[in-house]
Amino acid sequence: MTTGSDDTMMLTTPFHSRIAAACELNSWGDWMGYTTPNAYTDVELEYFAVRNAAGVFDLTPMNKYRITGTDAEAYLNRLVTRDVSKIGIGRVGYTVWCDEAGQVMDDGTIFHLAENDYRICAYARATDWLHWSALGFDVTIEDETAEVAALAVQGPTSCAALTAMGLVGLDQLKPFGLTEFDFEGEPLVVSRTGFTGDLGYELWIAPHKAEALWDRLFESGEPYLIKPFGTHALEMARIEAGFLQAGVDFMPAEEVVRNGRSRSPFELGLGWLVDMDKSVFNGRRALQQELARGSRYRFAILDVDGNKPANHSFILKGNKQVGTVTSAAWCPTAKSNVAFAQIEMPYGAVGEELVAEIYYQRELHWTRVLAPCKVIDAPVFSHPRRRATPPGNF
């Protein structure tokens, strides 16, 4: 009999001892093979920690790749749709990357750590594609997912809480900025980034310092009402903030089996990430054609009447089905009922009035409502503190 090696079992992150102690509900999920908390105490209260004070989320399972070498910038420019030369040292850029058919493989962030030194954070595992695209470039690609522990600290008191932990001067860091502090002799990289649409930071550190970081953070954060939050609360926050989730709002192109189920950046409302002035990048030719020919779909944020979330709804124009909902939630801060939808062209322009066919269950009884909805031009949550520098203490 052979016993399985440890790394084929569900993994835990370097914060696990602390998370398990705080996870009163013992509600665990699986994120890329890591044991991750769905919720600690109560989803709503955790969500409000993010919007009202400071919430802490373990994002260690995020796939992280280190790209180094003299061709690093050129390589990344070939890989992604954005112009990477515009992401200066100490800056972070949100981007997507496409396959040759101009279909989105993933979205993620590029951290410009130093000269010829970048980190890509990605939803999907990307080793194969990164190597595939590296042909002819002098770069080294390293999967450092397990070598970097990471925490997101998000919410209005996040800057004050981190400053209290000793990150003096953090209030000067601009959105998408990146800086480094010393944490007990180890470098602690801090970026002003996140997936909540609020003021927030992400902390990157060596795994052996993870527990110490957690402890210090919660100790100094206490007067700032800091709380851990799980995946479910994050889901509410990201929908309110208008952020797409790979695997939910679009299928990573490489995983798609059925023809036509993948999407281009334009079809996901991410055209602003595509720099057609770049002469070459993966998918450019196909995207050029799409621009000339027109897209098949449009990404729409819908403000839905009533208080029933439009999960999995069909979107109708008159009697015609013109789209489907990919994510939906009642948004507690914005007090609105929001849905992300993929709408067939030419429908779904901003201001257009559509109908969501919603099914919901109460005590085993299903009800169908036809809720009027409207395509809106911006996410329902947007707070000035997200952009302000300094961002204020609460």
Next chain:
Amino acid sequence: MKKYDAIVIGAGHNGLTNAAYLAKAGLDVAVLERNSYIGGATVSRELYKDWTYTNCSYVCSLLRPEIARDLELPRHGLQVVPYGGGVTFKRDGDYYGNYYDHNRQYREMSRHSKRDANAYERYTADVMKQTRLIRPFLLKRPPDPTSLKLRDLRDLADFAGSFMEMGERGLADTLKFWTKSVGDYLCEYFETDVIKAHLGGSGIIGTALGVFSPGTAYVLLHHYMGDVDGNVGSWGVARGGMGAVSGALAKSFQAFGGEIICDADVDRIVVRGGKATGVALKNGDEYHADVVVSNLDPKRTFLDVMDVQDLPAEVVSKAENFKIRGSSGKLNIALDGLPTFHGLDKSSPLMLGDMHFSDSLERIERAYDDWKDGTWSKDPYVDMLIPTQTDPSMAPPGKHMMTVFVQYAPPKINGGEWTDADKDGFEKSVIDQIAAHSPDFKDLILHCETRTPREIEAEVGLTEGNIFQGELTFDQLLFNRPFPGYAQYRGPVQGMYMCGSGTHPGGGVMAAPGANAAREILHDLRKPSTVPGGYADD
């Protein structure tokens, strides 16, 4: 003086809601407020440097989500944050805690009584049945059962329909709920004193009745029928205090072009030829409008700002007999740190919610006896929160603000006015009760604002300091609120309306009376309604 389309007297949250909906319909509207600040009983004030007190109301649940969304209150700065927890401390050093998580709650209740823990599920379902019945009527005017108008008959049929849908047992329950005492009602489900006391408190909040007085079961329902983001019965704090509610309503109103005039103490509503034509201020200024809306309670409206000669004798008599007995007081306290409570860890989620020290219904009833005797309760029932454990914006980091709502405090002390010495005595009975369960509490007090019914009446204008603008007893609810024949927001004089908590569906920071009144006013002006319909519960 300039002529407006409508004048609203009072910038309480209902006056502001009413004004916002009238302005949204295109009317030129002014709100006249006696104080130098807005909000009435929905107010935040800095009375101690760097501390924001939520001086009167302090928790939020009743505020209609349809209105919050429609008037874009979040965009205008309102955020309602739910809090978990809640605890009643016992005299023997133990406590009963109220957890947000259902199964944790069950385990905690089982610690006291396994049977009660199980009965709680039946209790919750029964209370939910009643909230389902009442919630759809919050954003509707009450039907007039004596009217033969098509609109009333239709409303009445709706109403009857919902009742019939409850079935025989449900209907019997409804009658029970609307007439019984909260004490008797709870005894049908629970055996443990502290559990009954914990649940029963909300049956007497703001009410000059005891836990064994008939009618208090409804008051419990009144505190249960709200929701935070669809969680019926949940409560939250408004970030920055309840003044954030009135502040957001005011911004919404102003965004529709409305005008708020503070320091405008209305002396009377001017009536000419049987019609309201405007208002006169105490300082002699006059403002003209064809529509005059009163946000004041019924007594103040009819016996103070209206001239008796302009009113039918019946209305004067009804206003005189309207039950609006003061029964509550409040302490707002600035704390140098988070107090320690016997038996509880400071990081316990139970600390986040409402805290109480009355561990039996008997003790709450005794507290009421003092009220009947014309004095404040020596062993009061308090509803206490430390919202700064949830809201980082109301006190400096690590410091705290405590709000202590107190039953009972009578409007008069043995028939005489409250004196400062009485106020000190009242304050002491509350502080001592808290200190009996918290060894470091007294040392942490930096500042304390104490409000007896005297202060509440003088500042907010609530007669006798009654927090709901009139008792929430069945004889003063629905088509009887404030009185029969006048429950549809129209006053006895043409062009004069009521929009305060003294009208359906009553007190609390709900905004429904103000919105419902606007719908009726716009109806009379033959304008399309700007007021949203209610969300269906299912």
